Amino acid sequence: MNAELQLSATLESTNGVSPQWTRESAQAVHDLPFNDLLFRAQTIHRENFDPNRVQLSRLLSIKTGGCPEDCGYCSQSAHHQSGLKASKLMEVERVIAEARKARDAGATRYCMGAAWRSLKERDMDALVAMVEGVKALGMETCMTLGMLDLDQAQRLKQAGLDYYNHNIDTSERYYAEIISTRTFADRLDTLANVRDSGIKVCCGGIVGMGEEKADRIDMLVTLANLPEPPDSVPINMLIPIEGTPLVEAEPIEPIEFVRTIALARIMMPKSHVRLSAGRMAMSDEMQALCFFAGANSIFVGDTLLTAENPGEDKDSALFRRLGIKPFAREAR
Ligand code: SAM
Ligand code: DTB
Ligand code: SF4
Numbered sequence: 001m002n003a004e005l006q007l008s009a010t011l012e013s014t015n016g017v018s019p020q021w022t023r024e025s026a027q028a029v030h031d032l033p034f035n036d037l038l039f040r041a042q043t044i045h046r047e048n049f050d051p052n053r054v055q056l057s058r059l060l061s062i063k064t065g066g067c068p069e070d071c072g073y074c075s076q077s078a079h080h081q082s083g084l085k086a087s088k089l090m091e092v093e094r095v096i097a098e099a100r101k102a103r104d105a106g107a108t109r110y111c112m113g114a115a116w117r118s119l120k121e122r123d124m125d126a127l128v129a130m131v132e133g134v135k136a137l138g139m140e141t142c143m144t145l146g147m148l149d150l151d152q153a154q155r156l157k158q159a160g161l162d163y164y165n166h167n168i169d170t171s172e173r174y175y176a177e178i179i180s181t182r183t184f185a186d187r188l189d190t191l192a193n194v195r196d197s198g199i200k201v202c203c204g205g206i207v208g209m210g211e212e213k214a215d216r217i218d219m220l221v222t223l224a225n226l227p228e229p230p231d232s233v234p235i236n237m238l239i240p241i242e243g244t245p246l247v248e249a250e251p252i253e254p255i256e257f258v259r260t261i262a263l264a265r266i267m268m269p270k271s272h273v274r275l276s277a278g279r280m281a282m283s284d285e286m287q288a289l290c291f292f293a294g295a296n297s298i299f300v301g302d303t304l305l306t307a308e309n310p311g312e313d314k315d316s317a318l319f320r321r322l323g324i325k326p327f328a329r330e331a332r
Contacts, residue, residue, distance in 0.1 A: 021221045021267055023214065030217055030263050034255065038293055041262035044269045045294040054319070055272065055297040055327040057109040057142075058102035061305040062090045062130070067115035069146070071169070072178045072245040073206060073238055075306045076115040082243040084306055089114065092126055096133035102301070103137050105312060108327050109297070110134050111142035111165060113305050117182070118147035124155060131159040142202055142232075147182070147190045153197035163232055164194040165202040171218035174211045178246075195228065202232035204274065207260055208252035209238050216260050224267040233264055233271045235295070237278025239307045254282070258289045265294025272297050280308050284318050291324065 029037065045051055066086030070079040078086075099110045112130060119127070127143070134141050143156065144165035153164065168187050169175065175184045194201050203226075205219045223230060237257060240247045252260075264273045275295040279287060302311045319325070 021224045023217055023221055026217045026221050026224075026263065026267060027214075029266055030213070030259055034259070037259060037262050037266075038289075041265045041294045042292055044266055045296070048269050049296055052324055053296065053327050054291060054324050055109060055274075056107045056300045057111055057274070057297055058099075058105075058107040058301050059111045059113060059299050059304050060090075060095060060098050060102075061115070062095055062112045063087065063114035063116065064306060065115055068117045069181045070179060073209060073241070074244065075241045077244070080241075080244045082241050086115075089123055089126060092129045092133060095130045096137070099134045099137055099139060103139055105300070106326050107139065107300060109140040109142060110137075111144065111163075111299075113144045113165075114146070116146040119145045119152050124152070128155065128159040131156060131161045135160040135162075144202075147186060148193050150193040150196055153193045153199060157197045157199045161199055163200045163202045165232075165234065166190050166194065167203055167205050167234065167236075168219060168222060169205045170209060170211055171215035172222065173218065174209070174215040178209060191226065191230075195226075200231040201226070201228075202234065202274075203230040204232075204234035204236065204264075204276070206236040206238050206277070207257060208249060208278070209246055210249040213256070217263070220260070220264055220267050223264075229268040229271055231271055232274060232297075233268055234274040234276040235261055235264060236276040237281065239277050239280070239304075241307070251281075254286045254289075258286065258293050261290045261295050262293035274298070277304055277307065279310055284321070287318065288322055291322065 064087045065076045065084045066078050067076045068078060070077055075082040075084050102110060131141050140162045142163040142165055143161060166187060170178060172184045191201055191203060203223060207216055223233060238249055261273060273295045274297040275290045276299060299309060300312060300315055301309060303309055
């Protein structure tokens with residue numbers, strides 16, 4: 001089948017309940033002329049979201065550094081010499097105070113991250129209190145704590161956790177070049193536990209790690225073909241961190257990055273596509289193209305978990321110039 005026919009077959013099948021994407025059907029969309037790709041992504045975006053609203057999310061590292069995993073991109077792995085100082089789990093009161101500040105600055109979503117391989121029982125009570133406290137501020141809650149079993153996921157759900165972030169990071173093929181301490185299948189198991197508990201899945205990956213186009217496409221095919229596409233899909237552009245094995249990775253070309261965002265929007269029409277790490281290295285114009293391609297969330301504030309992020313002034317100036325408004329907080 002030629003690319004155009006293949007594309008129309010794909011689009012017809014999206015009228016069904018759960019279309020199965022293949023590398024070929026996804027690649028046919030990815031490789032469309034740029035204007036056709038963006039027009040299609042923007043059309044689908046408008047059918048599902050307000051095109052002039054972008055959600056403001058805020059991250060907090062509640063436990064930093066000293067992580068036993070060896071993810072090749074990460075400043076927090078104990079396997080790399082990034083110079084980051086490790087810390088203990090933050091106190092509940094402090095987490096809630098930080099969340100309140102973020103809410104007062106306009107964030108509607110609060111994401112708490114811990115540099116753990118998996119969640120330990122001894123920390124559960126504190127985590128439950130954090131979820132309850134942040135929820136009580138009227139914010140959407142998200143956590144990313146490493147691997148979870150079903151019982152742990154159920155307890156976080158009961159505390160009011162809305163989303164759990166756990167990324168597949170890249171294609172199954174490229175994954176083993178990036179992380180050796182846990183497998184792609186381990187990640188899928190945690191995602192199944194999250195889904196089965198009723199917590200919404202936040203799952204995406206990183207581009208610009210020296211992967212090939214086929215890896216980016218395969219990553220999105222895996223995500224779109226999960227039993228349900230993730231409600232939330234963070235697309236991170238690698239922030240090269242000194243002391244990590246990926247510090248010299250070949251950066252992704254901006255147009256190719258925008259194509260990845262557009263493809264994510266087309267393949268997962270109802271998901272929040274989050275323009276996540278890497279915005280310090282993006283021009284305003286590149287970010288504007290990402291919003292046009294269907295990205296509808298950013299992380300705000302001066303820091304992500306450990307790395308630098310454009311500050312509030314820069315982001316509000318960009319939103320003003322583009323006529324973009326933040327998501328409104330749900331009335332409670
Ligand atoms: N330890 C938890 C885990 O890995 O599940 C949570 C924290 S981890 C930092 C969350 C995600 O941030 C990673 O899966 C990765 O996709 C992204 N990330 C980490 N370091 C990054 C970097 N240097 N550049 C871009 N994205 C990064
Ligand atoms: C995700 O995919 N990106 C966010 C969130 N999930 C937790 C984290 C980005 C981290 C960037 C590197 C750092 O700050 O250390
Ligand atoms: Fe640990 Fe998460 Fe960093 Fe991997 S990405 S080293 S699991 S903190």
